[in-house]
Amino acid sequence: MPFLLLLIFFVGVPILEIYVIIQVGEAIGALWTIVLLIADSILGTMLMRSQGRAVWRRFQQTLAEGRVPGREVLDGVLVIFGGAFLATPGFCSDAVGALLLLPPTRALVRRLIVRRFGFGMFGAIPGVRVRGGAREPHPGADVEGTATEIDPRRLP
Incomplete structure (x- = not known):
């Protein structure tokens, strides 16, 4: 299965991109297609820079408040x-990049990732696992602070 995904990613996606570029070129002309591709790369770089700065500020603020910056780290990865x-x-x-850079759609993607991989990172509470959006204690986790020291000589 991973081979099929790699094949789709490295062969299918470029073929799709070429097909769409040719279709757009036929509709608006080759020169305007090239201008549009250059313009959206420039605008995308500017958007990435501004969103990256905003995520960095939130990351620093979260650290200053003494909280774990899980959401901010994931936002940073999505912006990159x-x-x-x-x-x-x-x-x-470009469409996928815009979805990851714009804050409202980035928040949706972040929620999907956290739901899919809702383990102790990305801001989840350590010792708590997420199932179907509901948090429940992880079996064997000390979530109520009842741990005590055990004398190693008394261990079996």
Whole structure:
């Protein structure tokens, strides 16, 4: 299965991008297509820079407040990926990049990732696992602070 995903990613996606670029070129002309691809790369870079700064400020503020910056770290990763998609020539990759860079859609993507991989990172509470959006104690986790020291000589 991973081979199939890699094949789709490295062969299918570029073919799709070329197809869309050709279709746009036929509709608006080759020169305007090139101008549009250059313009969206420049605008994407500017958007990535502004969103990256905003995420960095939230990251620093969260650290200053003494909280774990899980959401901010994930937002930073999504902004980096969004910028990479926007810097790559192609209209399909630009659409994905815009989804990852714009705050409302980035929040939706972040929620999907946390729900899918809702383990102790990305701001989840350590010792608590997320199932179907509801948090429940992880079996064996000391979530109520009842741990005590045990004398090693009394261990079995």
